[in-house]
Amino acid sequence: xxxxxxxxxxxxxxxxxxxxxxxxxxxxxxxxxxxxxxxxxxxxxxxxxxxxxxxxxxxxxxxxxxxxxxxxxxxxxxxxxxxxxxxxxxxxxxxxxxxxxxxxxxxxxxxxxxxxxxxxxxxxxxxxxxxxxxxxxxxxxxxxxxxxxxxxxxxxxxxxxxxxxxxxxxxxxxxxxxxxxxxxxxxxxxxxxxxxxxxxxxxxxxxxxxxxxxxxxxxxxxxxxxxxxxxxxxxxxxxxxxxxxxxxxxxxxxxxxxxxxxxxxxxxxxxxxxxxxxxxxxxxxxxxxxxxxxxxxxxxxxxxxxxxxxxxxxxxxxxxxxxxxxxxxxxxxxxxxxxxxxxxxxxxxxxxxxxxxxxxxxxxxxxxxxxxxxxxxxxxxxxxxxxxxxxxxxxxxxxxxxxxxxxxxxxxxxxxxxxxxxxxxxxxxxxxxxxxxxxxxxxxxxxxxxxxxxxxxxxxxxxxxxxxxxxxxxxxxxxxxxxxxxxxxxxxxxx
Numbered sequence: 204x205x206x207x208x209x210x211x212x213x214x215x216x217x218x219x220x221x222x223x224x225x226x227x228x229x230x231x232x233x234x235x236x237x238x239x240x241x242x243x244x245x246x247x248x249x250x251x252x253x254x255x256x257x258x259x260x261x262x263x264x265x266x267x268x269x270x271x272x273x274x275x276x277x278x279x280x281x282x283x284x285x286x287x288x289x290x291x292x293x294x295x296x297x298x299x300x301x302x303x304x305x306x307x308x309x310x311x312x313x314x315x316x317x318x319x320x321x322x323x324x325x326x327x328x329x330x331x332x333x334x335x336x337x338x339x340x341x342x343x344x345x346x347x348x349x350x351x352x353x354x355x356x357x358x359x360x361x362x363x364x365x366x367x368x369x370x371x372x373x374x375x376x377x378x379x380x381x382x383x384x385x386x387x388x389x390x391x392x393x394x395x396x397x398x399x400x401x402x403x404x405x406x407x408x409x410x411x412x413x414x415x416x417x418x419x420x421x422x423x424x425x426x427x428x429x430x431x432x433x434x435x436x437x438x439x440x441x442x443x444x445x446x447x448x449x450x451x452x453x454x455x456x457x458x459x460x461x462x463x464x465x466x467x468x469x470x471x472x473x474x475x476x477x478x479x480x481x482x483x484x485x486x487x488x489x490x491x492x493x494x495x496x497x498x499x500x501x502x503x504x505x506x507x508x509x510x511x512x513x514x515x516x517x518x519x520x521x522x523x524x525x526x527x528x529x530x531x532x533x534x535x536x537x538x539x540x541x542x543x544x545x546x547x548x549x550x551x552x553x554x555x556x557x558x559x560x561x562x563x564x565x566x567x568x569x570x571x572x573x574x575x576x577x578x579x580x581x582x583x584x585x586x587x588x589x590x591x592x593x594x595x596x597x598x599x600x601x602x603x604x605x606x607x608x609x610x611x612x613x614x615x616x617x618x619x620x621x622x623x624x625x626x627x628x629x630x631x632x633x634x635x636x637x638x639x640x641x642x643x644x645x646x647x648x649x650x651x652x653x654x655x656x657x658x659x660x661x662x663x664x665x666x667x668x669x670x671x672x673x674x675x676x677x678x679x680x681x682x683x684x685x686x687x688x689x690x691x692x693x694x695x696x697x698x
Contacts, residue, residue, distance in 0.1 A: 208347040208487030215566065219401055253309050262626065262634030269482055273675070275638040280681030281625040282637075285362050286320070286354055286668075288674030290529055300352060301333040303669035305434065305543075305603060305678055306377035307385055309412050314358040316660050317412040318667060319385035320676060321374035324348035325469055327399040333674070338366035344402040348570045349374040353412050354676060362382075367410040368421050372400065375433035376543050376603055377407075382469050385410045388425075388432035390449055392525060405429040405521070407446075409473050425478040425596050426451065427460050430526040434544040438549050438575055444470055445551045445573065446522075446525060447541035451561050453650050454483040454498060454537035457573075458529050459513055467546065478520065484513035485527075487538040488580060499538035499580075500558040500566060505631065507582045509536075511573070538562075538569075543615070547606035550574045552583070554601050558618060568620065569600035570627070574682070584612075594618030598633055603655050608663035609684045615668060617653035624654050628686050637679065639670055 235273070263277035274282050285291075288301035304321040312315045328334040335350030348658070351374060352690075368387065377391035391404045406423030424521045431433040433449040442462045448455030461482045488496040488509040496509055517529050527537070540556035555569040568586035573579070589599035600618025607613045611628045613636065624637040637654075644650030655675070656669040666679040 206669040215666075238290055239444045260528070261628045261632050263594060263681070263684075264637070266635055266638050269640050272640050272642070273670075273678075275640050276679065277636070277680070280301055280346060280679060282468060282680075283678045284675060285356060286352075286364055286674070286676040291362075291364065293336065294363055297336040297337065298333055299364060299674065300335045300350070301331065301672070301674040303671055303674040304374060305378070305387070305659050306667060306669060306676070307379035308658050308660050308667060309383055309385075310661035311355065311377070316356045316665075318356065318658075318676070319379075319387075319410055319412050320352050320354055320378075320656060320669070321377055321387055322349055322351065322674070323373055323390070323671070324350075325373040326390060333479075335369045335371075336366055337369050341366055341368055341421060342370035343368065343408070343421040343423070344370040344372070344400055344404070346370075346399060346401050347372045347404070349389070352411050353410075356678065361642065361697070365628055366413065367418055369402055370421070371408060375432065378435040378544060378546075380409075380437050380468070381439040382509075383411075383413065384470060384504045384644070385412060386435045386437075387418070388435055388446075389586040390431045390433055392429070392431055392450075392521065399639070402428065405431065406654070407432055407435060407469075411470065412644040414470075415458050416525050424473045424476065426476045426480040428481070428483045428516060428526055429521045431455065431551060433542050434553070435467065436544045438546070438551075441575060441585065442466070443575065445544065445553075447544055447553055449540055449542055449556075450527055450540060453643060454539045454561060456530075456535055456537060456540045457541060459484045459486075465675075485516060485518040485530065485535045486580075487512040487514050487534065495533060496536050497532070497557075498563050499536060499555055499569065499571065500562040500564040502569070502582045503564060503566075503585070505582055505585055509580045511578045511580055512672075514680075525575075542601070542617075543603040545605050545612075548572075549576065552604060552612065553605065554604055554614075556600050556602055564575075568601040570601060570604065570612065570614075589618065589620075590619055595638065596619050597629045598625050600653075602653060603657050605657050607657060607686070608659055609683050613666065615654035615657040615661075620651070622651045622653055624657060624666075635688075636666070637668070641670055643672060643673075 282386040284297045291299045300322040304323040304461045306320045309317040334348035347370045349371045350369040353367045355363040373391040377387040394403045407427045411417040412442040431450040433447040435446045444460040463481045477624040538555045539558045539562045542554040542556045544553045552571045570584035591596045601614045603615040604616035616623045639651045642649045652672040
């Protein structure tokens with residue numbers, strides 16, 4: 204049963220004035236709870252909680268610098284490079300495309316893992332040294348540089364890679380489906396004729412990692428709308444799709460697509476939808492007093508709960524006006540850098556990567572949980588503004604996320620300065636997992652690319668992640684263990 208605005212306000216009043224409604228939603232077993240106020244105030248750094256030296260402390264200990272200059276990891280962990288742009292090759296003999304982004308892992312036969320990997324390449328092919336190859340029958344727009352590849356990893360350590368879709372643009376995060384396919388999202392609003400492109404872009408496409416024939420003649424899922432798509436998840440019970448938009452001026456929106464009556468999801472079903480099938484909607488949030496919330500950055504306390512209404516999008520294909528600009532002030536709730544999403548615990552985790560002058564309140568990262576049953580958004584992680592991103596310690600700019608089989612979340616950092624993969628426990632304590640040591644700048648002015656595509660293998664033994672630039676896919680293994688911390692009185696049991 205969903206909660207109405209009036210019911211939400213009544214429930215909030217009963218909880219007591221000034222108290223966040225942390226009891227209005229159930230405790231989530233694999234989601235981080237609140238960062239402590241001290242953590243949030245100091246930028247969400249792991250501080251004394253990230254070392255993992257004492258009993259009950261989270262994490263795996265300090266990161267050890269990599270003599271190869273690629274990836275610092277805790278003791279006992281190791282990595283393997285699966286693909287490397289311009290270095291490794293596809294089955295066709297062409298080199299691996301660059302700018303790795305969103306990734307998901309699928310279980311294949313006989314111990315095989317299939318990884319669908321986005322390549323966030325914008326504009327035309329001639330602008331890039333390593334665009335996605337134009338594989339026959341798999342091309343949407345022949346001049347566009349982006350797309351997806353499928354990477355097959357085998358028990359013997361060998362790999363293969365081939366094109367899943369080509370001729371798309373700015374393929375960012377995306378998301379997997381309950382029926383075992385990948386939805387790749389174009390983070391652009393470019394129409395035919397802009398930036399040299401031949402077709403309209405800003406759509407979602409489905410890629411099947413198991414059946415190459417199913418990917419022929421790529422068709423956008425126009426029912427999901429045309430805008431700067433970031434990520435998407437599917438509610439396996441209700442069939443709703445939730446989608447994030449990474450855009451500004453004005454800030455982007457969180458969307459919900461409601462399927463038409465009688466529609467049943469499954470392999471190849473999305474491409475059969477009419478362009479206007481179902482209903483595309485945007486969020487409109489309200490606080491415990493029933494007051495409208497204009498921007499998610501307004502939430503400055505962990506455990507803040509907002510009720511959610513859904514407002515229909517007038518023109519989902521944005522024929523003349525961008526979707527997010529079709530709403531007047533007071534109609535929808537916005538957020539800056541709405542990025543990664545992951546479905547877990549009966550709902551959707553979603554990231555607002557940071558907020559600056561374009562938002563009411565500044566922060567360096569939020570993670571929210573949307574509960575579709577109660578129709579509420581709950582703030583789970585809040586990172587204060589990182590005062591000095593060049594110093595190793597604090598984390599900022601969460602982007603791609605995944606729910607960890609060992610508890611809590613694993614988050615890819617896309618902030619300023621040093622870049623990490625980091626975890627957040629059920630109570631929100633953060634700890635480092637890896638650090639990018641591949642310096643793309645100089646010794647005097649180092650530059651480190653963001654991490655992307657964080658996802659676990661189906662058996663939970665391998666964490667896959669990408670260094671976006673130049674484009675390296677990594678497989679990380681080691682002594683993974685259940686994560687808990689002293690605040691919850693948990694144990695560090697070896698799995």
